[in-house]
Amino acid sequence: MTVQHSAPPLSQRQSAILDRVMANGYVTIDALAAEFGVSAQTVRRDIIALSEAGQLQRFHGGAGPADAMEAARLDYAAKRELGKPAKTEVARKAAALIPDGAALFLDVGTTIETCARELARRKGFTIFTTSMRAAMAFDPRSHAVYVLGGRLAGKDGSLVGEDTVQKLASIHLDVALIACSAIDETGRVMDFDLSKIAVKRAAMAASARSMLLSTRSKFDRTALGKIADIGDFSAVVTEDHPETSLALVQAPLQE
Amino acid sequence: MTVQHSAPPLSQRQSAILDRVMANGYVTIDALAAEFGVSAQTVRRDIIALSEAGQLQRFHGGAGPADAMEAARLDYAAKRELGKPAKTEVARKAAALIPDGAALFLDVGTTIETCARELARRKGFTIFTTSMRAAMAFDPRSHAVYVLGGRLAGKDGSLVGEDTVQKLASIHLDVALIACSAIDETGRVMDFDLSKIAVKRAAMAASARSMLLSTRSKFDRTALGKIADIGDFSAVVTEDHPETSLALVQAPLQE
DNA sequence: GGAAGCCTGTAAGATACCTTACAGTTGGCA
DNA sequence: TGCCAACTGTAAGGTATCTTACAGGCTTCC
Numbered sequence: 001m002t003v004q005h006s007a008p009p010l011s012q013r014q015s016a017i018l019d020r021v022m023a024n025g026y027v028t029i030d031a032l033a034a035e036f037g038v039s040a041q042t043v044r045r046d047i048i049a050l051s052e053a054g055q056l057q058r059f060h061g062g063a064g065p066a067d068a069m070e071a072a073r074l075d076y077a078a079k080r081e082l083g084k085p086a087k088t089e090v091a092r093k094a095a096a097l098i099p100d101g102a103a104l105f106l107d108v109g110t111t112i113e114t115c116a117r118e119l120a121r122r123k124g125f126t127i128f129t130t131s132m133r134a135a136m137a138f139d140p141r142s143h144a145v146y147v148l149g150g151r152l153a154g155k156d157g158s159l160v161g162e163d164t165v166q167k168l169a170s171i172h173l174d175v176a177l178i179a180c181s182a183i184d185e186t187g188r189v190m191d192f193d194l195s196k197i198a199v200k201r202a203a204m205a206a207s208a209r210s211m212l213l214s215t216r217s218k219f220d221r222t223a224l225g226k227i228a229d230i231g232d233f234s235a236v237v238t239e240d241h242p243e244t245s246l247a248l249v250q251a252p253l254q255e
Numbered sequence: 256m257t258v259q260h261s262a263p264p265l266s267q268r269q270s271a272i273l274d275r276v277m278a279n280g281y282v283t284i285d286a287l288a289a290e291f292g293v294s295a296q297t298v299r300r301d302i303i304a305l306s307e308a309g310q311l312q313r314f315h316g317g318a319g320p321a322d323a324m325e326a327a328r329l330d331y332a333a334k335r336e337l338g339k340p341a342k343t344e345v346a347r348k349a350a351a352l353i354p355d356g357a358a359l360f361l362d363v364g365t366t367i368e369t370c371a372r373e374l375a376r377r378k379g380f381t382i383f384t385t386s387m388r389a390a391m392a393f394d395p396r397s398h399a400v401y402v403l404g405g406r407l408a409g410k411d412g413s414l415v416g417e418d419t420v421q422k423l424a425s426i427h428l429d430v431a432l433i434a435c436s437a438i439d440e441t442g443r444v445m446d447f448d449l450s451k452i453a454v455k456r457a458a459m460a461a462s463a464r465s466m467l468l469s470t471r472s473k474f475d476r477t478a479l480g481k482i483a484d485i486g487d488f489s490a491v492v493t494e495d496h497p498e499t500s501l502a503l504v505q506a507p508l509q510e
Numbered sequence: 511g512g513a514a515g516c517c518t519g520t521a522a523g524a525t526a527c528c529t530t531a532c533a534g535t536t537g538g539c540a
Numbered sequence: 541t542g543c544c545a546a547c548t549g550t551a552a553g554g555t556a557t558c559t560t561a562c563a564g565g566c567t568t569c570c
Binding site for chain 2: 517518519520526527
Binding site for chain 1: 273274281283314316317319320344347372387390391392393399400401402403404405406409414416422
């Protein structure tokens with residue numbers, strides 16, 4: 001079994017620069033020059049080489065990540081922009097409905113992540129989630145964060161696995177924040193990803209209340225599998241202007 | 256139970272800017288101005304406000320993350336710099352010893368993460384890990400990545416839990432890549448974090464071979480708990496200049 | 511109505527960075 | 541030794557960004 005790298009040769013310093021970029025997300029040329037004890041121009045040359053090799057992305061004054069994994073994250077990030085303002089509004093409204101100190105399940109999804117960042121600015125939550133990106137939003141010193149393990153499924157940092165369901169069965173949570181792919185005319189809440197549906201249902205079963213976060217763009221559409229009926233949720237949070245075909249509940253949750 | 260945010264009020268656009276920063280890691284002012292349809296100067300003002308609020312960090316031409324979680328990551332990243340060149344060397348040497356397509360356990364730690372990024376540039380590995388940061392280094396389309404769940408323990412994205420040990424007991428891996436805090440004069444490999452020791456031992460037990468990644472700065476020191484004896488490892492990877500008090504094995508692994 | 515406050519856009523000078531070009535250093539090789 | 545290639549540092553001029561300052565539009569409130 002051959003041991004070989006497909007990547008082109010990198011100097012020690014270039015490799016170190018890559019490390020820093022991957023770790024910090026963004027580094028300035030000045031910082032790199034100071035760290036390695038070389039001139040800014042030398043660092044610039046390294047960055048140009050790495051940039052041309054597609055290893056990172058140049059910015060004015062520094063460089064940021066741009067490789068396979070990060071590029072996927074950017075694709076993923078770009079996807080967020082589609083429903084951006086609506087997502088943010090939904091996330092903020094949902095976060096405002098969560099009482100302090102609650103024990104929560106956080107589903108996978110961009111809206112949930114935005115909500116997670118909103119919640120992370122408070123303190124004392126207990127979080128169960130299958131989304132690494134949602135988990136990373138929290139400071140472990142301010143919150144108790146539990147990540148339900150599994151196989152890394154996509155660029156979104158989501159984890160899927162059979163154990164997840166049974167682990168959820170053994171705990172009790174206050175609120176499950178659930179995302180979906182579609183809500184059809186009859187009020188069926190649906191998702192494209194079958195592997196995640198079981199997790200969503202288990203999370204709902206393990207929680208006293210379930211909250212569905214969905215932009216109106218998901219309404220009157222259909223998807224592969226059914227998660228639940230819209231009536232199974234204690235609250236459905238969407239944008240204002242509820243000109244949809246469904247009656248929406250938006251009452252604050254209480255313990 | 257009161258529902259309130261401790262954070263100061265943010266405009267819709269400022270909040271959206273934060274979202275983008277958290278998602279992309281770094282955004283340029285031009286990109287933000289174009290996205291929101293406002294002038295660069297307006298975006299700059301938003302960024303200045305957010306920066307003064309400690310929500311993000313200003314850079315020449317854009318802004319990057321700098322809030323609680325990310326700041327912790329930066330602290331963590333700063334820590335890497337202590338043993339930087341040595342860590343990189345160890346990581347690269349270790350990665351070169353791993354045969355293609357191997358099933359691996361990746362421990363928590365900066366050296367392991369650097370090694371993970373090195374491995375991620377190849378294809379076909381099966382990865383089990385308790386480190387979210389290590390997991391994120393891989394593209395799930397090129398590798399099978401399994402994250403062993405647990406409680407988010409620190410800024411390093413590490414997960415600890417009781418289930419982890421028993422889950423490891425049910426699988427078989429080729430190589431376990433293990434990190435440690437110290438190796439004392441008698442060859443005892445030790446760690447400061449007791450909660451992680453059980454995981455390391457379980458991973459070693461589940462793997463045909465174990466590889467210890469350690470810079471020489473860890474040698475002739477001691478720590479809280481013992482992981483194993485240095486003889487329990489199939490290979491110990493450290494920097495060149497093996498002027499240590501221990502005989503080190505650095506043989507390539509084969510299946 | 512009118513003043514005050516806030517947000518926004520525009521413009522000019524100051525600052526920081528980038529590019530290009532050239533020279534010094536090092537190491538390999540004949 | 542002499543030559544060449546690769547790497548690095550320095551410097552000058554161009555470009556981009558930042559800062560500061562001012563003006564217009566909008567809302568609030570008297």
